[in-house]
Amino acid sequence: ALMRRPLFFLLAIGLAVAGCSSSDPTGSDEYRALEQELASVRAQLDAVTTERNALVAEDERVTARYEKAKANQDVLLSVIEDPTAFGTEEEVLDLLDAMATPDIVSGDLAFGGTSTGIWRTGWRNTLFNSRDAIIHTWRSWLSEDGSVGGSLWSWIGTAGNGEPFSLEGLELSRFNDEGLYTEVIMLYPYEDSEVHRRFREGN
Numbered sequence: 001a002l003m004r005r006p007l008f009f010l011l012a013i014g015l016a017v018a019g020c021s022s023s024d025p026t027g028s029d030e031y032r033a034l035e036q037e038l039a040s041v042r043a044q045l046d047a048v049t050t051e052r053n054a055l056v057a058e059d060e061r062v063t064a065r066y067e068k069a070k071a072n073q074d075v076l077l078s079v080i081e082d083p084t085a086f087g088t089e090e091e092v093l094d095l096l097d098a099m100a101t102p103d104i105v106s107g108d109l110a111f112g113g114t115s116t117g118i119w120r121t122g123w124r125n126t127l128f129n130s131r132d133a134i135i136h137t138w139r140s141w142l143s144e145d146g147s148v149g150g151s152l153w154s155w156i157g158t159a160g161n162g163e164p165f166s167l168e169g170l171e172l173s174r175f176n177d178e179g180l181y182t183e184v185i186m187l188y189p190y191e192d193s194e195v196h197r198r199f200r201e202g203n
Contacts, residue, residue, distance in 0.1 A: 061177065066146030068179020072099040073142060073149050080135045080153070083127045092127065093120050100181040108186040110195040133157020149173045163202025167195060
């Protein structure tokens with residue numbers, strides 16, 4: 001509708017100017033007023049076109065980020081569920097590296113907090129330690145613009161003393177425009193001391 005109105009007005013002004021051209025009224029006040037109105041409408045049309053193009057470009061950017069972030073999130077959750085399905089230890093870690101920025105901030109709030117430069121080491125310790133344990137994701141989500149996501153999971157296995165343990169946790173993530181992870185934080189609904197106790201002694 002915004003595009004049709006200026007185009008219709010341009011046509012109307014053009015016809016009016018053409019109708020006056022036989023008497024060559026280019027010096028008349030009416031002609032000058034029509035020219036000014038025509039220039040104003042053209043400026044409005046240009047502004048509307050620019051705004052429309054910006055909205056289309058932004059929509060395409062957001063859609064592309066969402067699709068890339070969703071693909072990376074799906075792979076990460078699948079790796080967490082069964083890392084052996086994705087190759088050797090180094091192949092899995094290489095895959096995870098490819099889904100994150102070099103300066104990603106990551107970490108577990110109960111085990112040392114967050115920092116840069118620990119993404120690969122953190123996943124090595126989580127997925128390939130000697131502890132008999134699995135991580136099951138119950139639910140995951142991703143914002144409509146693909147910038148923020150997360151998951152709810154359970155970590156179930158054998159504690160250090162041989163007793164069974166289970167921990168529920170939350171993962172929160174951020175993504176850049178390329179859909180790469182820029183931040184991943186693990187946190188728990190318990191005090192840090194309780195997380196350590198369960199991991200050491202079981203529930």
